[in-house]
Each structure stands twice: as structure tokens, then as C-alpha cells.
Amino acid sequence: MPESAREVIEAVASAFAELPGELPADAGIDGPIGWRGYDDARARARGRTGESESVVCGVGKVGGTEAMLIAFEFGFLGGSLGSGTGLRLESAFSRARELGVPVVSLIATGGSRMQEGMRALSQLQRIARESALTRKAGLPQIAVLREPTTGGGWATLGAGADVTLAVPGAQVGFAGSRVRPPGDPAAYTAEGQLASGHVDQLVEPGELRSKLERWLRLLTTPAEQAAPPPPALGGDGLPDTGWAAVRQARAQARPHTESYVDAYFDWREDLRGDRCGGVDEGVLCGFGQRDGTTVAYAAQCGTATRPAGFRTAARLVRLADRLGIPVLTLVDTPGAANDADAERAGAGPAIAELFAAIAAAQVPVTTLVIGEGGSGGALAFAAPERTWVTPDSYFSVTSPEAAARILKRGEDEVPATADQLRLRPQDLVELGIARGIVAPAR
Template structure:
């Protein structure tokens, strides 16, 4: 096809077909229980025109008919110049295919090979449920010939640091990762996730300050230990897809007793706006795939410095409250350490929250409550706040105390 009558384009297509043995820059195939869309960069730089767009549409149509996930293995320079605006409009075509696939509750995984640039990165690549980058791959909206500079921002690692890529792995690890990932994304169930067992202290605190001290102890089990104990296998997912990553939040999908569970776990630090936006993204993903959610609460509170305010911490928390309220899948919460104010409550299921014996949940950190109320007796104030696990059960704030 040469819709613009571009001089020499017919010869370019002929040579590309002879060189690659393929009819176009994109092909698709059934690979087990998935449809794989594969790009060949040797074919005119993996560029996409109208014929390549038709191939992608055929692949997504097959996946939707068969109820299968799509894996997009991408290596492209973007739109094909020789087809002008007809080529650029394929981005809208691809976006519609991805949206229809999501609406059907089917997973989409993109693998970003070297290079992944231009409009296909901004549609097929970045729009997937899970985005996997290959180590060292050039990844960016602007290709090397048109961007004003070069640097780490235009790599898979740079996109991971910016919260746009979930994982970065070596080329030889991609196939194994996808084989592990696809079963975790499939087979959703509306049954709530089980409450994790308590891994720390089993006795209850005698007073409020004891509860606070135990929750703040450096020897108390943290989120990573709980996740290791709970799941047989898990794959981390990272980033808010808006330029941010919170290293104090562990997110991903794990397998427990043959069932997939989406997890979101605070690790004891103040949660940033990027962390709350990441949590919202994961809960929405769980809703689309019909997967239950497990949240582990452990934070002194939301980040409240000027950087957090500029990044929209209030709006990010408000969004997460709304996402939890509207969730179409069950959310199970265990408070495993500090439950500090709204920054902790945002990750808590309204009716399905439990607490570990060595944790507490409070309207605000005791020291901050003392400052607000102009009281100097912080230890006594912790008793007035009724923040111990047994107090919270009596108040109806939590459903119960986790058992070992």
C-alpha cells in the first residue's frame, strides 16, 4: 500500500519484505494461552502504517474472541512517515483496541525492547496493564533523531525511575517473567483475600504507649516479611504512571493457595502522593481483572512536606478514598505497624480491616495530637486516644486481631 503515492515507498516495502521474510513490521501468533503481537525493527524501523495497524487489530480481535491476554513485544521507531497522517491515526486505532480489551477484563502486558519510541510507546506500550522494560533499551516518546538531548531519561531504567515502567529485566529473563506473570493476571475470583497471620508479638499491650512503642520497634516484622510469609510467588509492580515512585510502598500481584491477589503494602515510611496514586492504579487493575486486594498498613502518616503538597498529596489521598469506596472487588486490610491518621486510613477497607497485636491505629500520631491539644502528657494521651488493638475492636474500628 502506498496511499500517499510516496516516491520509492513501493521499493522500500519490497526490500523490507525480502530482508525480513515478513509482510509487515508487525505480526501476531498464538503462544499458549496468549496472543503475542511482535514488532520487527528490521522492517522499516518497526514503524506502523495502515497495514500494520490492521495486523494489530486482527490480533486484539482474536484475543477478545478467545478471551486471551495480549503480550505486545515492541521494537519500533513510531509512525511511518511515508503514510503521513494515515499512519499517525493508527495511534487512535490502537488506543481503541486497548480500551476495548480492558473493558472485556482481559490483561495486556507490553515488553519494551530496543528501541521503543514514538506514538506506539505512547499507546500500545505505556497503555498496557503491566509494562516490562528490557535492560538498556531506548524508551521514550521522542526518538534519538528528534529529541533535543540524550540521557538516562530515555531508557527503560529511566522510565522505571519515573514510575512509568513496572519492571526492568535482562533480555534473557523476559520469557520466564511473562510465563510467571500471565497466570497471575488471569482467573480472577471475588472471594476476599485471607487475613495474614500475625508474625510478631502475640500478647496485647497493657497501655497506649506500649502499643506505640511496639509498633515503632525496629525489630517488629515489616511488610516484606509478611508478604514473603503470605505468598508462594509474587511479582512486584511499580509506579503511578504519572512520573512518580514511592519506594516505601510495595505493590504487585501474588499467588496464595492457587489464587491471585493484588497487594499494596506500606513499609513504615510516610506515604507520598506517588504512593497513593500507585495504590489507586493497582486497585483499579484488580477491579478490571476481578482479583481480590490485600493491603498492609504501616505508616506514621502521609508525607506532609512542601514537596508532597506541591505534588498533590491531598488530591492523591482523595482519589484513593474514592477508588476504595467504589471498588468492585473485595479488599482485605491488616494493620501491621503504625496506623497514622488519614495516610493509613486511605489504604484501609471500611468493613474488612484487621490489626496485628503489635500495631496501633490512631486519628493522628500521639505527639502531633499533644501539639494540637497543647498537652504535654503524650504517654497519658495515648490512653485517651484508645489506639490499642483491643480498644479498636471494642470501638468497631477493626473487625478483629490477627492470630499467629
């Protein structure tokens, strides 16, 4: 049996003030559609759980952050969504906007309540509107997927959250266990949703409070100014030729993305996945604390960036922009993946999505090229007029090898082609592509 709503609230919050539990005026006996025995079922649920509905809502203190907590009581008719649930959720979201606090949904539900028919299903539209209004107000929403999270609860509060956490082993999916077709059961688990890019992190129950404390702090303490570019972690010697710049950027021994991100932030939490079924392990996105305030990051890790990577980065930039959090991007890629699978997955539209997200951002975006800057796949991560480069990097219209092929040159002409492309760090500054070359930390 899953933990009760109040047990979960007690596990994550140090204080909690419950909202009044308003209930709908049912039309007739046994609910809005006259389902025989519905009143008795609700009475049994109240006696078993001590709750009058399937959600408990109120303002709680999670670490140092006040938040609206929405906890599902699975023991009340399977945590199902009915008219009363919708009313309580509407009240909770409205109160969160009045107070200007984030919303944390602790979900355990089997979906819409059969005994209320379409009246129950229509609550999903009510929930979606409340979530949209809260998003428009610039308030973050975090979901915790407990056992189970299926149906409309997953398709609104769960999948619609800004950050989605899940308890390992939880059943997570739009189709519940009694209605799904035969097939791969792993697809309907927290682990399966993580692998598919629909869940950001798995969190053990005992670590849930500390994880929520970290996420709430990250999403509510934006830095007030643009993120400064990180200092170079390698040497400060500049390459004499274009080909030397390329070889230096491709060297395995130079500092890579993880080193830059770890050195830049005091601590951080990663986002995962594009919410379209894809994960690119070569793109690292998330939020980090630096000197007590938050900066978002979207970083390439040296591989060819796949469509899921561009979409995940665009998701990160849009979320940071809505929450007023400045963004740091790190460029390091030979270019966008251009194989047939990448084309079928929408390489062009995904790159366009990231270009648009950065172009539309109202928060400042800072870019540092730390390795290879290969063509449009690299440029999509870069901020116009706020791009810096390290001494061991290059940025080029395409790779010297591809440029030679396009110009029908032989392999022996690749180094000379690299020189002609003017891709060295000092060339990029002279051309106005980069604002400057960052020096190593002193």
C-alpha cells in the first residue's frame, strides 16, 4: 500500500497548513451521473482514510522554501480524479499564485473516477488551465511520481510539471495496468520513463525531502545578472595555425564539459530528456548554485548533438527564461548528428527550436566555446553578442574535412583549408564572432 497523503507531506515538509476542503454539490444521489453505490463507496473511503477527498492540499515549508503541496491519497478510491479533486486542485493553484509560491505535486493516482463519468474526465481541463495560469505567473511546478501515477494525473500534473521526479519502481504511464495492451511492461515504469526522457531524476523515498529542498532553492533564487563566462581550465597558449587550433580542440587531454560545470557551480541538479521520447547523453542540462544564486546550463559534451539534445536544451532555456534565471551554454561538438535516424527524429526542426528559444529569451544567455565549434549544430547553442572562447577551442562554418570535400579538395589540403576558414580563437575575436578569449583562473 502506498504511503498516505499525510505521511508523504510529513516526510517532506517541516510545517504544513491545510487549505479548506471544499466539496462539490453533487447533482442528485450517488454523484453527478447517479452511479449506484457511489455514495457508499465514498463513505467507506472516508472511513478507511480519514480524508474527504483524494487530495490533501496546503502550504508547507520544504527546507527554507514555502510551497503549495498537493498530496494524493491513493487509499481514497485509488487517488482518482473527480469533481471534488478538481475543486481542491483549482483552489490550491489559485492560492499558490496569490502567495507567489511554487507548486509541488506528490502524485499517486489511478486516473479519472469512473463513478463520475465525463464530469471526472473534464477535470483534466480544469487542472491544465490552472497549471497554465501558474506557469504564466512565473512560478515553478515540481512533480513527484509515486506508486502508481497513471492516467490523467500523469498527463497533467506529472508530465506537465517543470521538473519531474519519480520514486524508483513506481508504475508511471498514461495507460493503467488493467487497460494497457500486452507488451513491454518496463515502458510503464519510472525507470522506463527516465530512459525515454520523460522523467528528470529517480529519487529514493528517504532522499525526497533533501532533493525537493535543493530543487525548490534552485528554481526560486535566480541570479540577478548575466552569468560570467567560466575561466579557461587549460593553458593560455594560442594556436599558430587553423589546423593547430583544430587539433588542440580535439585533444582528449584538454578539459571537457563535466570539468567546467563542476568547477563553475557550488552544486547543481540535472534535467533529463526532451519530453518527446528522446535523451542525448552528449548534452548536459540543469540548474546550479553559484555564490548563493542560480544559473541554468545547457552544455554539449563533445559528441555530435542529436535532435533530443537540441530539444532538451531548448526546454531548459525556455524554463529558465520563464523563471527569470540567466543561462550559461557551453559549446563543444563536431556538429549536429546527420545520420538517417537523426533526420527522421527531426534534426532540422530541433535545431530551429533551440535557435528560436535563445533568440526569444529575455534573460541573458552567456556562451563559452570550450572545444570544437562545428557548424550550425554548435551555433544553435551560442548566444549572439555574448560568446567567449577558450584558447583551446575553434569555431567554424563546418569542419575542415567537410569544407575540403564540399570544395572538392583532397585530404592533403585539409590543414590548409583549416587555415583559410579563420577558425582560431584569435580569428573569432577579430571577426567579431567572439567577445574575447577567456584566460585561465589565477
